[in-house]
Amino acid sequence: MSAQLEIRGLSVVYRDAGEERELLQDISLDLQRGEILGLVGESGSGKSLLCRTVIGLMPSRSLTMTAGTVTLDGVAIHDTDMAGLRGRRIGMIFQNPTSHLDPVMTIGKQIAEGLRHHKRLSAVAAKAEAIGLLRQVGFPDPGRAYGSYAHEFSGGMRQRAMIAVALACDPEILIADEPTTALDVTIQAQILRLLIELRDRRGLSIILITHDLGVVAQSCDRIAVMRAGRIVEEGEKRALLADPRHPYTRQLIDSHPTMTHAGDEPAPHPHDRKPIFEIDDLRVHFPAGGGFLTPKREFQALKGVSLRVWPGETVGIVGESGSGKSTLARAILGLTRITSGQVSFEGHVLTRDPKATLKHLHHGAAMVFQDPFNALNPRLTIGETLAEVLRTQGETPAAEIETRIGELLDMVGLERSYATRRPRSMSGGQCQRAGIARALAVNPRVIIADECVAALDVTIQAQIVALFRDLIARTGLTLIFIAHDLAIVRTLCERVVVMHHGAIVEEGPSARIFARPEQAYTAALIAAVPDIDPDRPLNGGQTTLQQESAT
Amino acid sequence: MTAPALSRRAPRWRAFLRRRTMLVAGLAILASFVLLALLAPWVAPSDPIFQDTTAKLLPPSLAHPMGTDNFGRDVLARVIWGARIDLQIAVIGVVFPFLIGTGVGTVAGFFGGWVDALFMRIIDVVLAFPFLVLMLSIITILGPGLGSFYIAMALVGWVSYARLIRAQILVLKTQDFAVAAQSLGFSRARIMFRHLLPNALAGSLVFVMSDAVLVLLNGAAISYLGLGVQPPLAEWGVMVAEAQGFITQAWWITLFPGLAIVTLAFGFSLTGDALADLLGVHE
Structure with missing residues (x-):
């Protein structure tokens, strides 16, 4: 059986004012029909960029695809009409449903719009179909949801609405870009279960982009691990998790917090002193609301x-x-x-x-x-930020502030040269270390x-x-x-x-x-916490798909 | 750091210049006007208020590159000397509104509550009057002259800065770094002026540039109405006003000071736009 979506030797280059960087390097990947493929990697590894390239939605004009082919059912994608493919054959859902749903259009209208455009349905038929879709993705009262706006729903419900919008055009492939990252664990479990059900029922193929190995372990069939624009490892999920070949994959698995490390159990604390x-x-x-004429x-x-x-x-x-x-x-x-x-x-x-x-x-x-x-104040260097705290605290003599800053940076594992850097030129982890150094500067209890x-x-x-x-x-x-x-x-x-x-x-x-x-x-x-062990099923959060039989 | 492949890189200053054409052009225009104003006594071909009654209304020629006016004064000399006054108008007319507005906006945004409400109502009152009418009435009360113009500018112009800064402070004060500063026990003044204000300033710095253009045109308009710079002092707005009766016979008397106003304004605008890009105001 040949793959439904085939990516061969794909490379993407960023060019701007004399600078040139290769963001994706020679990527080859297959997606089988009805398969859920997990694309894992840290931020900046190129996961999202890869999927956007596939559907031709480059985030910037400075990016160009320099090599490679993408074929859908044996037909090269980039030759055919992109607008038709996008939405109709490949749907996409994003991390932040709030910013990807139109705030001034009802949920129902947004779904019906896709149905009328791609399937050429009449207004009445589109509405009926849209309500059916809303029921499928788990809205308890789809009729009411049809006429509601995005802000009237919770984060989880908005994500369901966005899935419904993507499903409106009956796509064969769904690309889900960190669909559960912004959600609570219990809601995350519900959305993941919904994706699996949609696959089972509609034969949908899904590419699930995430940074959480637990999420892929729970929902995917196959895993591809990306790092710095390359796929470093790919394989069937159980095989890959049980026997990771690449050191980076091993590191990812070891970092996952559901892994219990021996000897980590802290000893119980004696409560002999006064509480802090x-x-x-x-x-x-x-x-909350109310005011001039309405009761507060x-x-x-x-x-x-x-x-x-x-x-x-x-x-x-x-x-x-x-x-x-x-x-x-x-x-x-x-x-x-x-x-x-x-x-x-x-x-x-x-x-x-x-x-x-x-x-x-x-x-x-x-x-x-x-x-x-x-x-962190973006205008101040890390050294200035720390010095300010030390001076306000007034416990460190002015002459020793410099050395104290060095000590603080040592404590949080940052090199001393970071004292002269500003937050913008640092990574998230380094900034967080600086934030901890600032907290430690207080010498807090x-x-x-x-x-x-x-x-x-x-x-x-x-x-x-x-x-x-x-x-x-x-x-x-x-x-x-x-x-x-x-x-x-x-x-x-x-x-x-x-x-x-x-x-x-x-x-x-x-x-x-x-x-x-x-x-x-x-x-x-x-x-509801997705465990990295695929055989420990996800069982938190109640599924809301019981009304399914009504469809 | 982990970029897969780094290839070539053009020399940095050339890339910078190419990307910052606007900034370079804007600064070049401003610098040449400043230079012209500073060097006026040496550059100008003659005394700007010297009247040569034998050479009235002469068209541009080699002796008088921009012609002469109805009193026989050299237009080029007057345009060059005028740069002194017009630059002064643009700078002083912006600095005081900026300082007042920034202070008020920071305090109002940071404290909120009744302080904020009070300043916002004052701003509403100022904004309720048409700008020029308010300016004119203040200047009429104080008596014509540049000093009155600067005072009127300071009294009226600060509102836009106050609103700009206040809006920024309102957003910034809920950010984590402001909360962190509060939790670390920093004084209110320190939080306001060291942590919040520097981060709120970018937008108004850009506005300063476009505001300088407006102030310049206002100054010219006020002088044109006879309430600003008094003749025979050379100021571009006054020059245009004085010569309007001769516009059909001697176009050069109005055209050249007019061009000077437009060019200087253009210089400010270019610099402002380039600063906006540089400081990432649109992001």
């Missing part, structure tokens, strides 16, 4: 959270987006107004004596942020890390987690680690707090929570 943070019945409400409404971001954090402890706070994790972090650092309840830091009560407590917090606690580029590895590639994630582990071991730091990625929390934290809708649903030692969760919500969250 004491939080009692903390409530934070935000004003409030959104309850935290609904009475009580928590104690002990010195030297590593606490993981997990939950889906919107569960109030970040609000909790900001509230205990005095960055968000507290509606009611009490927060005390080393005996100072934030709500009773804000000024003194804040001063204390500025010298004893520091935060590490999610987006490494956004968290506690660091609060808010989703600080979520924006990084897996291998970099593993490095940052190792850095934290090392810092904890060396300095006895207390760490509050906020993440939606349970696998990382499991390897790093000794205690886990699970949050849902602004409240703590479960809390306890990591080992116990992950082995025997008491709450159904915790269990669902844990089960």
Whole structure:
């Protein structure tokens, strides 16, 4: 059987003002009919570019395909009419459904548009078909969804809508570019299951681009690993995961957080001292809409959270987006107004004596942020950023600031020459290290890390987690680690707090929570983590395809 | 770092010049005007206010490359000396609105709440009046002259800068690095002026350039109406105004100062556009 999509010797070159770089080098790849192919690699490895080249949507005019052929069912693609192919035979879905759905057009109209254009259906027939599609991708009330706009749906539902838009033209191949990266684990599990079902039912061939090996392990038949514009390894998923040939593949697999490393289980901490943070019945409400004539409404971001954090402890706070994790972090650092309840830091009560407590917090606690580029002032060099913190803290004499900066960079594993660089000339992982160095410059007793590895590639994630582990071991730091990625929390934290809708649903030692969760919500969250072992099926999150029989 | 294949690379300065033709051209125009203004006493063929009653309304010739006006003054000399005043108008007329607007915008955007509301209402009031009418009434109250023009410019012109900067600060202050600065206990002034403002400035620096053009044209318009530079001082707007009665007989008296205004304005615009590209304002 010959492949449905054949890529042979494809190369793409970037040319701009005397500069020339080869971004894709001699890529050959096959996609069989009804197959799900996983394309894995770090950001910048050329995964997305490859797929965009295949459908002729080059992201920039400076890019040209210099060599190679792409054939679809034996016909070379680049000779035939591209606009007809795009959409009708090859559909594409993207990482961020919000920016790829038209905000001022109803979901239904966007689907019907494709149906009328490609299938030449009448308006009435297109509407009926669009509603059918919305039901297929799991909208509980497709009739209502047809008339709704993108912003009325959650991230997961928007991704379903985008899949429906792509399916509208009945494509033979679907290219999914990081379709679940922006979603919570439970929603990710649902979307992956939906893709597999679509393949089974419609005979769709799918190319799934992702940086998460767990996702491919769970959903794909074959895996191709990309690095720096080349395919370094390709093969059947079980064979590849069990016996990776290329060192880079091995590194990717080792970095995956669901791998349990022997001896990583941290020892339980003796609670012989006073807690560093004491939080009692903390409530934070935000004003949400309402106003002049309509009654004011409030959104309850935290609904009475009580928590104690002990010195030297590593606490993981997990939950889906919107569960109030970040609000909790900001509230205990005095960055968000507290509606009611009490927060005390080393005996100072934030709500009773804000000024003194804040001063204390500025010298004893520091935060590490999610987006490494956004968290550093782009105009300042790393050295300037660190020097500013040291001067404000006032504990380091002016003459020793230079040496202290060097020490801080050593601690986070950056070369000392980075002191003169600006964030723009650094990679995400390097920026995150600089962000951690800034937190350490405070010489804090506690660091609060808010989703600080979520924006990084897996291998970099593993490095940052190792850095934290090392810092904890060396300095006895207390760490509050906020993440939606349970696998990382499991390897790093000794205690886990699970949050849902602004409240703590479960809390306890990591080992116990992950082995025997008491709450159904915790269990669902844990089960939804895609494991790198393909034989450990994905079973979190309820599928919403039960209404299928109605189609 | 991990680029698969690096091939050739043109010398850097040549690539830079090729990409920055606009910047180079704009700066060259501005520089030549500045040079002209500085060297006016040596470059100008004669005294700009010297009246030669025997040589009235002469067309361009070798002796008078741009002709003479109705008082027998050399137009070239007046255009060259005029550069001094017009450059001064463009610079001073922009600097004060920029400083005031930047300060107000930063404070309003950072503090929000009633501070912001207060400044925004003041801005609304200023914007509610037509620009030129407001300028004219302030100058009439203060009395004609360049000083009054600068004061009026500062009182009216700051609003655009304040709004530009405020909008930027509103976005920037929610960014993680601003939150980080807050969590590290930096003072408000430090957060405002060291962390937020430098990142908010790019847009208004570009606006400064296009604003200089507007101020220049305003200055010319105000002088034309007799409220700015007073005759017999050489200023391009005044020159155009004075000579309009002779436009059918002696086109050269209005054409050359007019061209000077357009060329200088063009220089500012080019530099502004090039700066916008360079600072990535569109990104």
